[in-house]
Amino acid sequence: MPDKNQPSSFTGIIEADEAFLPEPFKGKRKMPRASRKRGGGKVPLVPVLISYQRGDKFTYKVMDRNTKENISRAITPLLSEGCCLCTDGNLSYKSIVEKLDINLDHKRIIASDGRIVEGIYHIQHVNGFISLWKEWLDRFRGVGTVYVKHYLAWYIWMRDKSYGEENLWLKEATGQLTPFE
Template identity: 35%
Template sequence: MNYSAALIEGLTVRASGRQCGIDKNTSFRWRHRFLTLPAATKANHLQGIIEADETFFPSSCKGQRHLNRPPRKRGKQIHVRGTGKDQVPVLVVRDRSGATADFMLNALDKKTIEPPLRAILAKDAIFCSDGAAVYRSVAHSLGITHHPVNLSAGIRVIAGVYHIQNVNAYDSRLKQWMKRFHGVATKYLERYLGWRRWLERWGGHNSPIIGLQAALGRENQFQLLMQT
């Protein structure tokens, strides 16, 4: 229970270990055991007005002894936005109920983006994105209504309701929360994304027992039990 509480607090590996009276290596192993199943728990059906946007994380070999590139200083920021070898794009998709899914991508093109969106978007969804051509192409292929927001022209809201402000706010919270870890190894990034989704799902109602249920893959059953 103590380690679950440390996850809710968003403590680092070392701080979690100190709180639970274990060494940092044991703390690291416990963290990833707790996060394995939450990493795979994401919304599988989004409906209504749906917002999508991509965010980027530095590609990181943190913890690896042999690198295939020159080492970077710890926590160094990547200032060029894009999909180069130094960055990992993550597509975040969120509906107005707060249901959220995210996907680590190899590229930001139609071939890569369309399959995950096709799997989770309702057929009558109203899709909101920025003005990138790839989103127009995907929406056309899926046959769904699309409202692109032309941010470069200063247009942030269409008809008072179509925008991507919710997903942008989520991205901002995610990036701010991730800063405490001073860089996350790319091979573990999906687990941290799942960790954040779990925290967002439960918000102020989260508790160590819920964290334990999530780690055991029983989160949905526990949620249904609480509603009865």
């Protein structure tokens, strides 16, 4: 259901970055590991690729693993001729862009070189979105991996509706407001 509301392609300046969430194993009957009695250890992480077109168009893809192939499958359909892709220093994006048959500008934002390249290219919008989304997500004390995309869609919907009337979401949920009002 949330996937249907995502844009199918982007134009202009596109920012992309991955977010990593701990996998809580909520709602699963069997865990792939023994229960932890105390303390640490490596927590398995779920990668989520979030792409943003300047002008408030978001898309996201929950991936099994953070591999070049998964990133390519998620981001390639979104890219169009003449757009500019801004990413972090992840080398996967560089090889993905090199293999594409379209004319595309790619700006890698390396933190040690500065947050902004050529005055306008940065990934601060998508990083800010990820930060606010994770902060909002903390109230749920971990979400099941299966439902991450639903929580992302919910957050984007609330974020978009927060600029309007205070209880607009309640009116939409109860059917008191049609989508065209």
